[in-house]
Amino acid sequence: MTLSPATGPYLAQILENSYPIWNDGLTPSAYARYWDAQIRTPWGAAHLDRVALVDGDTVVSSLKRYDLNARLDGRIRRVLGLGAVFTSPAHRGRGAARELLQRVLATAVTEGYELAALFSEIAPAFYERLDFVSVPLHEIRIAVRPSRGSPAVLVRAGDQRDLPAIAEMSARRSATTRLALERSEELIRFGLTKRRLLAGLGPPGLRQVEFLVVEEGYTAVAYVIGSEQDGKWFIEEAGDRDPAGARVGAMMQAMLSRLPAESPPEIRAWWPHDFIPPQVEVAERYPTNGVLMIRALTDGILAVPPLRAEDVAYWRLDYF
Numbered sequence: 001m002t003l004s005p006a007t008g009p010y011l012a013q014i015l016e017n018s019y020p021i022w023n024d025g026l027t028p029s030a031y032a033r034y035w036d037a038q039i040r041t042p043w044g045a046a047h048l049d050r051v052a053l054v055d056g057d058t059v060v061s062s063l064k065r066y067d068l069n070a071r072l073d074g075r076i077r078r079v080l081g082l083g084a085v086f087t088s089p090a091h092r093g094r095g096a097a098r099e100l101l102q103r104v105l106a107t108a109v110t111e112g113y114e115l116a117a118l119f120s121e122i123a124p125a126f127y128e129r130l131d132f133v134s135v136p137l138h139e140i141r142i143a144v145r146p147s148r149g150s151p152a153v154l155v156r157a158g159d160q161r162d163l164p165a166i167a168e169m170s171a172r173r174s175a176t177t178r179l180a181l182e183r184s185e186e187l188i189r190f191g192l193t194k195r196r197l198l199a200g201l202g203p204p205g206l207r208q209v210e211f212l213v214v215e216e217g218y219t220a221v222a223y224v225i226g227s228e229q230d231g232k233w234f235i236e237e238a239g240d241r242d243p244a245g246a247r248v249g250a251m252m253q254a255m256l257s258r259l260p261a262e263s264p265p266e267i268r269a270w271w272p273h274d275f276i277p278p279q280v281e282v283a284e285r286y287p288t289n290g291v292l293m294i295r296a297l298t299d300g301i302l303a304v305p306p307l308r309a310e311d312v313a314y315w316r317l318d319y320f
Contacts, residue, residue: 001053001054001055001060001096001099002053002054003051003052003053003054003100003103003104003107004051004052004053004054005049005050005051005052006049006050006051006052006059006062007050009057010052010054010059010062011035011050013058013059013088014050014052014059014062014086015028015031015032015035016028017059017086017088017089018062018084018086019031021086022084024198024202025202025203025206026198026201026202030201030202033201034197034198034201037193037197038190038193038194038197041189041190041193042186042189042190043184043186043187043189043190044190046067047066047067047068047187048064048065048066048067049064049065050062050063050064050065050084051063051065051100051104052100053096053099053100053103058088059088060087060088060091060096060100061085061086061087061088061091061096061097061099061100062084062085062086062100063082063083063084063085063086063100063101063104064081064082064083064084064320065080065081065082065104066080066081066082066083066320067080067081068080068081068117068181068182068187069181069182070115070117070179070180070181070182071174071175071177071179071180071181071182072115072178072179072305073178073179073305076182077114077115078112078113078114078115079113079114079115079116079117079181080104080105080108080111080113080115080116080117080297081116081117081118081320082101082104082116082117082118083118083119083320085097085100085101085118097126098126098129098130101130102130105130105295105297108297109297109298113297113298114296114297114298115294115295115296115297116132116294116295116297117292117293117294117295118132118292118293118320119290119291119292119293119319119320120132120290120291120293121289121290124291124293127293128293130295131295131296132293132294132295133293133294133295134291134292134293135179135292135293135294135307135312136287136307136308136309136312137270137287137288137291137292137309137312137314138270138271138273138285138286138287138288138309139268139269139270139285139286139287139288139289140268140269140270140271140282140283140284140285140286141266141267141268141282141283141284141285142235142267142268142269142271142280142281142282142283143264143267143280143281143283144249144252144253144256144264144267144279144280144281145253145279145280145281146253146256146257147250147253147254147257147279152250153214153222153247153250153251153254154214155212155213155214155251155254155255156212156213156214156215157211157212157213158211158212158213158220158223158225159211160189162213162215162220162223163185163188163189164185165219165220165221165223166185166188166220166223166239167183167184167185167188169222169223169239169240169241170183170188170237170239171183172241173239173272173275173313174313176274177272177311177312177313178305178307178311178312179307179311179312179313179314180312180313180314181314181318183318187318188317191236191237191315191317191318192209192211192225192317195209195225195227195236195317196209199227206229207227207228207229208227208228208229209225209226209227209228210224210225210226210227210228210255211223211224211225212224212225212226212251212255214247214250214251221240221241221242221247222238222239222240222241222242222245222247222248222251223238223239223240223248223251224237224238224248224251224252224255225237225238225317226255228265231265231266232265232266232267232268233265233266233267233268234267234268234269234316235252235267235268235269235271236315236316236317237315237316237317237318238251238269238271240277243275244277244278245275245276245277245278245280246277246278246279248277249277249278249279249280250277250279252267252277252279252280253279269316270288270314270315270316272313273309273310274310290319292312292314
């Protein structure tokens, strides 16, 4: 078997076989367009691809590769993100995914990556046998206290001009943690574009995406990116130049004030432990469904230091 770029007929096989698992409510054609649109974005064209382990004309196993950077204990390290590890049903149980991962990781070392990371949707034991270790991440369910009268901030729709300020706010937040992605404007735009593509390509009304900011002096000083599905909200990411996050809390009050006659929606988020706006209460905290796992690739990093959930800043907008 050989390792090959997943394009042309190989990509068609992967999309056809993986569609029943990861279609997210899209039609088969929209599912293919969703992938094609991602790799046509500026960030995706330079940092995202798919590779396949093939036997002749048949794809045996495949995965996505993301070229990322992360800050770990104060040092920037190049990270290979791995996603959508998938083995064709007819070839399961023969070690194909393990072989694919081993080949990809060996290649990553020669390409200068120091770490590999992935989100496991299965029991972590499979990846632990490949020396990956789990990094705890928490999801929270939050309650927003209603405002007394009109919310205290003016909110507008966010756009491209706000991305430099958002990247700056993100960098300030991650500087106080042990592990966080280095989030460029292009990476943030890519995550937002993915959410909008998923909403736009899906059935009408299934999903909605909101990007809202508060500005001062024509500069964004707080923002919220959220998605809505089945009447539930997920805060994909948020930020505030005020470390207390009061403007983010006021923005969420403003969002809820648009629904005065309805029961408050369920609101969930991946939220940094030290970033709880005064208008927000954590009603529940539990591990994320997808388990973040990480592995050292070079001799200079013998092992990933033990990490706690409060040591990590990771927004769901960057889930891969």
